[in-house]
Amino acid sequence: MNDWKTDLTVKSADRPIHLNDPILTIGSCFSQAIGQHLNNNKFNVTINPFGTVYSPLSIHHLLKVALRKGEVSEGDFLVHQEVHYHYQFHSSFASLSRQELAEQISRAVNKVNHFISTARFVIITYGTAWAYKRKDTAQWVANCHKVPSAYFSKELLSIEDMENSFDDIHSALKAVNPAIQIIVTVSPVRHLKDTIELNSVSKSTLRLLCHKLSHRPGVDYFPAYEIMMDDLRDYRFYQEDRIHPTKEAEEYIWQKFTQKYFKTETKTFLREWQEIKHALAHRTSFPSTTHHQSFLKATLTKLQGLQHKVDVGNEITFVKNQITTP
Structure with a gap:
């Protein structure tokens, strides 16, 4: 133990990540950070191909669309301030033409479909258990695209619904690629727009979800949230917005990740x-x-x-x- 904090000790994973293992990261902006570290160190990684997605149900839905190489819901296309979007995709998927947007989405779906067939790891980072549902269709959305809040209801996702959604995608992934492993994490990024109290409700819900999921075969939990909240546990490791971890904090979490998932040979290469x-x-x-x-x-x-x-x-x-x- 250091004299200024309590260290979180990570145990080596049963299934380590090797240098040439194809890796897909998906989920909140923290999955972008982990993915970028992997990319900077020459790992074969596809980083957040659908953009930032926070809700477990939306993450699972996008993986399902990619696996089936299916058409996205026509009813989820929208036009807001002359720009075309899709409710199931991040705002980086946008165009002045609906056809161009559909092609952009199709390219991303095809890319992930191809990558998943050979991937060895999918790293999923859940951002929040609060989700938005369209009032007109009762469908969950991944992004509201600045459409007025009156068109949506905000609800806390249930553990049961998130588990069932995960089990569907887990089975589908294993059917396509039996060797694939899943790492689940809870994003250490704070969602203070929900208020501090409701952010705590959300994160605790996600943590319980990950605890349950980590008992499935081929699923492991990486404690990014605990490293930030209980190991570092200091506002100096947050950016000025007091929401996002600093680069120093991200680097510290990355080092814990390497301790857990990399064997000696991979660590030697990193040096x-x-x-x-x-x-x-x-x-x-x-x-x-x-x-x-x-x-x-x-x-x-x-x-x-x-x-x-x-x-x-x-x-x-x-x-x-x-x-x-x-």
């Missing part, structure tokens, strides 16, 4: 890659000097030594273009 990344970021005012050219050649040799592990083609080209001496 090697960090050294190379620092070398690639190095800039000099005198690139033609013998010293810097030797530095570039040494970096190139290290990159070439990693070619059998990860794709470093762009980095090799970047360094070669700077080498001016034989």
Whole structure:
């Protein structure tokens, strides 16, 4: 224990993540952060392909659409302030043309459908148990797209409904890809628009959901929420909005993630890659000097030594273009 906090000790996962395991992240903006860390460290990852989605039911629904490669609900297309949206997708899916929006959605669905067939991990980050339902159709939405709140009812999702929804998608994933593993997390991002009290209700509901889900075969829980709330437990680890974790907090949570899911070989690669990344970021005012050219050649040799592990083609080209001496 440190003298200023209580450490959360993570146990090694039964099924570790290997460097070449295809990984899909989906859910809240925290899944974007974890996905970006994986991407920056050369993992094969598809990050939040449907944009930020907070509700468990919406996350599960989008996975189901991707698995079935199915058409999205025609009744969920809408036009707001001359822009076309879809209630089941993030606002990044938008266009001045409905046809163009439908094609944009179709491309994302096809991409995820193809990726899931070979994926080894799906990392799901749940953001809130509060969800919005259209009053005219009684259908849940993933995004209200700034349509007036009078058109929706806000409700707390039940554990039973979320469990049943998960079980449907879990079975469907296993049918397509029996080797796939699921990691569930609760986002440490605070939803204070719901008020502090109702944010606590939401997060505790999601935590109970994840506890139940983690007892399913092939499902594991990563305690991102507890690391933020009980390990770091300090406002200095929040950004100025007091809602989102700082980069320092994200890095700390990432290190806990590596402890839980990476074996020694993968951790060794991460250390090697960090050294190379620092070398690639190095800039000099005198690139033609013998010293810097030797530095570039040494970096190139290290990159070439990693070619059998990860794709470093762009980095090799970047360094070669700077080498001016034989």
